[in-house]
Amino acid sequence: MLEVKEVTKEYGDRITALSNVSFELEKGEMAFLTGASGAGKSTLLRLIFREEFPTSGEISLGPYNLAELPKSKIPDLRRHLGYVFQDFRLISERTAFENVALPLEVAGKALRYIRKRVDEAMKQVGVWQRRNSYPRQLSGGEAQRVALARAIANEPLLLLADEPTGNLDMKNSRDLFELFCKLNLQGATVIVATHQVAMASEFGKRILHLEDGILKQDKK
Numbered sequence: 595m596l597e598v599k600e601v602t603k604e605y606g607d608r609i610t611a612l613s614n615v616s617f618e619l620e621k622g623e624m625a626f627l628t629g630a631s632g633a634g635k636s637t638l639l640r641l642i643f644r645e646e647f648p649t650s651g652e653i654s655l656g657p658y659n660l661a662e663l664p665k666s667k668i669p670d671l672r673r674h675l676g677y678v679f680q681d682f683r684l685i686s687e688r689t690a691f692e693n694v695a696l697p698l699e700v701a702g703k704a705l706r707y708i709r710k711r712v713d714e715a716m717k718q719v720g721v722w723q724r725r726n727s728y729p730r731q732l733s734g735g736e737a738q739r740v741a742l743a744r745a746i747a748n749e750p751l752l753l754l755a756d757e758p759t760g761n762l763d764m765k766n767s768r769d770l771f772e773l774f775c776k777l778n779l780q781g782a783t784v785i786v787a788t789h790q791v792a793m794a795s796e797f798g799k800r801i802l803h804l805e806d807g808i809l810k811q812d813k814k
């Protein structure tokens with residue numbers, strides 16, 4: 595489903611953010627992408643999201659070979675990706691429900707379908723009761739679960755999360771990781787980047803461990 599082949603990413607001639615990284619992720623598989631701050635986790639996710647290009651190597655995702663993907667097709671690719679950020683990135687003037695609905699509206703889905711999918715996604719992550727709340731009325735854990743509902747509402751090929759627990763306490767972090775695992779059991783293909791190496795290893799999922807841009811460990 596996702597193939598990362600000998601990917602190197604350099605910034606200028608001094609920084610090698612990723613060095614010859616290769617792995618494959620099957621449909622329905624989940625991996626934690628671990629490593630200390632600066633190890634290259636965000637860089638790898640940005641390459642998959644096609645925000646940047648590798649210096650060398652190739653990435654393909656389902657039917658998309660990212661190197662050959664014309665600019666005009668990038669929005670199409672991104673509609674097939676769900677993305678969760680450390681800082682939630684909810685729109686403060688919109689209710690939780692409206693936040694989750696937004697990508698579906700942008701994709702031009704029918705109103706009835708949007709209502710159904712938003713309800714389903716919010717129930718799946720346990721924030722349906724909070725649907726009429728505004729982001730400022732939500733706890734950090736709730737806000738991140740709303741962001742997660744938004745990421746899965748369009749049933750993405752691949753769900754990517756970059757330090758999704760970075761603004762959460764230990765209890766909420768564990769609960770959120772648990773939730774990613776639950777979504778994976780229900781069929782989602784998932785990559786969660788985190789510097790919380792010890793906590794990530796509690797869940798029995800595959801661990802892709804980066805050190806200074808090198809994939810040091812791939813443990814299934």
Ligand SMILES: Nc1ncnc2c1ncn2[C@@H]1O[C@H](COP(=O)(O)OP(=O)(O)O)[C@@H](O)[C@H]1O
Binds near residue numbers: 610630632635637
């Ligand atoms: N846009 C950029 N320009 C220059 N250096 C960058 C840029 N993005 C990341 N880096 C460098 O690449 C390395 C990996 O960074 P990053 O992928 O953000 O690591 P992580 O997400 O694991 O903390 C770091 O040394 C970082 O300083």
Ligand SMILES: [Mg+2]
Binds near residue numbers: 637756
């Ligand atoms: Mg990062």
